Amino acid sequence: MNDEQTITTLQRAADTATRDHHLAPGAATAAWEAAWPATQRRSRGRLVAAVAASVAVTAGGAAAVATWVHHDDRPPAGGGGSACSLTTEPLPTWARGGFSADSYRTAHVMGKEGRIVAIPFIRLRVHQPPDAGNKVLWVSKAGYGPLRIVATLEGTSRTVVRTLPDGPGPSYVDMPAPGCWRMNLSWAGRHDTLGLRYYP
Amino acid sequence: MSETDRAAFERFVAEHGDRLLHAAYGLCGDWQHAEDLVQRVLVTVARRWPTVQTNPLGYAYRCLVRANIDRWRVLRRRPEVLFDPHELLAHGPSVDLASTEDHLVVLAALRALPRRQRAIVVLRYLHDLSEADTAAALGITLGAVKSGAARALARLRSAQSSPLAEVHRER
Numbered sequence A: 001m002n003d004e005q006t007i008t009t010l011q012r013a014a015d016t017a018t019r020d021h022h023l024a025p026g027a028a029t030a031a032w033e034a035a036w037p038a039t040q041r042r043s044r045g046r047l048v049a050a051v052a053a054s055v056a057v058t059a060g061g062a063a064a065v066a067t068w069v070h071h072d073d074r075p076p077a078g079g080g081g082s083a084c085s086l087t088t089e090p091l092p093t094w095a096r097g098g099f100s101a102d103s104y105r106t107a108h109v110m111g112k113e114g115r116i117v118a119i120p121f122i123r124l125r126v127h128q129p130p131d132a133g134n135k136v137l138w139v140s141k142a143g144y145g146p147l148r149i150v151a152t153l154e155g156t157s158r159t160v161v162r163t164l165p166d167g168p169g170p171s172y173v174d175m176p177a178p179g180c181w182r183m184n185l186s187w188a189g190r191h192d193t194l195g196l197r198y199y200p
Numbered sequence B: 001m002s003e004t005d006r007a008a009f010e011r012f013v014a015e016h017g018d019r020l021l022h023a024a025y026g027l028c029g030d031w032q033h034a035e036d037l038v039q040r041v042l043v044t045v046a047r048r049w050p051t052v053q054t055n056p057l058g059y060a061y062r063c064l065v066r067a068n069i070d071r072w073r074v075l076r077r078r079p080e081v082l083f084d085p086h087e088l089l090a091h092g093p094s095v096d097l098a099s100t101e102d103h104l105v106v107l108a109a110l111r112a113l114p115r116r117q118r119a120i121v122v123l124r125y126l127h128d129l130s131e132a133d134t135a136a137a138l139g140i141t142l143g144a145v146k147s148g149a150a151r152a153l154a155r156l157r158s159a160q161s162s163p164l165a166e167v168h169r170e171r
Helices: A003-018 A027-035 A038-042 B005-029 B031-047 B056-075 B085-089 B097-112 B117-127 B131-138 B140-159 B163-170
Strands: A117-119 A135-140 A147-151 A159-166 A170-172 A178-189 A190-198
Touching: A003 B005, A003 B031, A003 B117, A003 B140, A027 B005, A027 B031, A117 A190, A147 B005, A170 B031, B005 B031, B005 B056, B005 B117, B031 B056, B056 B117, B097 B117, B097 B140, B117 B131, B117 B140, B131 B140
Parallel strands: none
Antiparallel strands: A117 A135, A135 A170, A147 A159, A147 A178, A178 A190
16 A cells, blocks of 8 residues: 555545534634624724633633533523522633623533532533534632532432543533432532533 | 624634634544634634734644644643544444445554654645645644654554554454
8 A cells, every 4th residue: 555545545534534523603703702802892903912712711721712602592590599500690700711701691500619610501401412512611610630520310319420531621411311410529629519400 | 803804704714614623633532622622723813813814724723733732731641532433433334344444444543643743644634734834833844744744654554554454354
């Protein structure tokens, strides 16, 4: 086999492995908005500093850009006070990295101890369409290391364990059944609890 | 920034976004990280749009390589899965089995390449960058690209003709 044949085989293999993957719709808009927030766009010509768009989401430095396209079918803030209710209260300051001021009220769930925030970027479902995923951004106040999630379905003893080896940061977290999953979270010697609701 | 700039940037992303995503995947081997890498790169490109408009794609590739190196440093040599074979197998019966096995062999060999050689192969042969553009993206000399590419291709070729590959095809 010569170099040309090797390259051809490689190109075909790579095409097959990547052909069904596309950049998320809205990526350009999100990037532009992060790079040029509205306040800076209004004061064109007076820019003195670039915007911190890519930030360390934890003290340990897991970088994530929180500019994903948000879903718009979230329950209203409060949501009846369940452990799995999302809130649109302003994010704590330590969790705002990568968000524009307009997004500080993005829907999220705060840990009971106030040490971690979970920000779902889509309505979490047990059966997501093939082109979607249960994307959740975890932002810890401090500490960086693998994040272990022990989740128990509310009203049952059903428990599952998930480990995010990269620690707090962007993730995909699936659950096997719909309902409110109470999650005990452990990372870098720290602990907190919160709940996330998964829909059918 | 003007709306014209914004529109030009969005056209650039519409035209090249998938290429950047696939390149990121080639470099890091994980779709989720690839998405995050590309998003970071797009923010950087958008921020510098006034000065990079002459060659935004070249600049984006450079940013991508650097962002992946940064990520690699953070993760401290975390084991990577480059071009997960399941991506190929997931396509099921629509893919010819023999060619799929050829693909598995060559992708496994690509995965085993040293990081720089792998980046050279991804940019030079999978994304058709010239030797000069590949050198610029990686921040290395033209000679280093040529020698790296030659060594990488020799390894890939050797892997494809190895007895192990033959056994794999015959299974």
